[in-house]
Amino acid sequence: MIVGPVAQIDLEALRHNLAVCRVAAPRSKIWAVIKADAYGHGMGHCAAALDSADGFAVARVQEALGLRAIGISKPLLVMEGAASEAELSAALSMQVELTIHSSWQLEMVLSQLQANPQPRPQRVWLKLDTGMGRLGLQQEEAVAQIKRLRSPASASGATQHTSALGSTQTSPLELAGIMTHLANADDPSHPMTAAQCEQARALAERFGLPLSIGNSAGILAHPAARSDWVRPGIMLYGGSPLLNYSAAALDLRPVMTLSSQLIAVREFEAGAPIGYGSTYRCPESMRVGVVAVGYGDGYPRHAPTGTPVLVRGQRAALLGRVSMDMISVDLRPIPEAEVGDRVILWGQGLPVEEVAEQVGTINYELLCRLSPRVSVVHERPEHPSTSIRETPPVQIPEQGP
Template sequence: AADLQVVVHHRDQLAVLASLSSTSQRLSVWLKLDSGMHRLGFAPDELEQSLAQLKALPVVADINLMSHLANGDDPEDPLTATQCEQLMQIDPSPYKARSLANSAGLLANPATHLDWVRPGIMLYGASPFINTTAAELGLQPVMTLSSRVIAVKSCQPGDAIGYGGSYVCPEAMPVAVVAIGYGDGYPRHAPNGTPVLVDGIRLPLVGRVSMDMLCVDARAQSGIKVGDEVVLWGEGLPVEEIARQAGSIAYELLCGVKRRVRFHDLNRQQREA
């Protein structure tokens, strides 16, 4: 009823489809080729037999062919061309459609586009590439993670900030405490110097990220006060930059925001206004 399509990547799934009644809703099936990622999919020498089995099943309405790019985030990696060539060598005639491109393929490699593309991270306005920002690709972030200042401390020279005292104040300085931490999905390993935005001004993280809080050096924002909004990533502060600082990737940060964070759907609010 939902008109969902099924990806078949293992012979056990073929057995499940074979067990379905011929009166079941007929399915559009995507047969997955392992073209070099070695995660899911049939090896090239298994594909013909798997295709024949699918063709013989009454529950299968049509068959499509797909694979997935392993190193698309690096446009110079030769494996992408190898995977594309692997797919192109397969006779397309038994298949209704073919699909290979993810966000990286869609943006950088027209040869991967074929019939269907499968964008993911670019729909969030983030870059799929290692060394290219979303702004350079003309993408705008659709997620902004923000919180507020809950305290401003007047720290003295030699004061150590947070667990483990990984940052020591070099002089008398204001330190703002922000109500967000790794319990909310902010990366625990974000180091000293990782930027946040307060009123458009970049302030560096100081001290270790706690479960519910983090601290920032507020010397560049003398008027900072309790209640000020703090942008952790999003509008004006690329999530890719925060991910690099934390030794992570934008994918992990975007899908790691916890359910206890309050979500606001701005498009929905505008529609209902």
């Protein structure tokens, strides 16, 4: 038996959540977002379990190369594109689709393709900044670049390319589509989302290009974001992407369950201090459990007294400060608790969103920052089978969620 924290990864739940995505966006192709080690769930195992996705999206070239290295042959999208000449040449040789978010990236791609012609056109997605204010070309710049790429050789600028994009077999670059990222999709009633979707749709339609908009929140709450390609991340892992909606209400199942064990059960008198800084004092004589998990494992150090855990499946509250390797919990509600009992920190029976809210962070951060010290166990890797409800999980409210 493993002693210490274990993250159990339920691959059946992962497949179920992908099926929920398919129901919500039935006409879209799916880039399953597996960046950041599949949000902390193990990129290789998750890629294998998500085999029915149409492709995988990652943030960086390094992540795409890692997937190719383990034999993943599906389409891969690098959402930040190549950040250097070296990254670009590695990506070109591995048949990875690249995002172009800035003009300098486009120049780099065109000049490298000219210097090193590839056997087939390099697919790129032009990223449009519709209001995220992070990566992407502004509208006028995007229009100008698309026109330039579509024009004959003489108009393709400094790179002096030999053909118009997509117009001949020998074109070095294929404009795969337009993508954009939503800034406020987690709020189903936010007016900006419709405007962002509309701007991206208009540009894609104007040039007859495929479109990629929806992240998890967009897919579940904004029909206009259910574009030709969608890019779900957090919903695949069973996290709620929407404010005021639980994952269960969205028919999403938790994929990661983080648990550990009670390694001590102590009796303290009223007034006894617990942990560093003595920030908690026992209000009465009481039993306190010590659990083998701490910030050295990725459990959040700022989790306050009262943050819930499950001991023997029952709720108990964290007491005092989180240490590097341990936390203390109030065992008054569970008198039968004893050393060796399993303690769930989040996952099955305890939504990660609840813990995140206590800590003042989001489900994404808790899931993707577990430390390498945590043992990760992948369960139910074979035999996909899932039953999902047939209605879209979120009805868009008139006024707020």
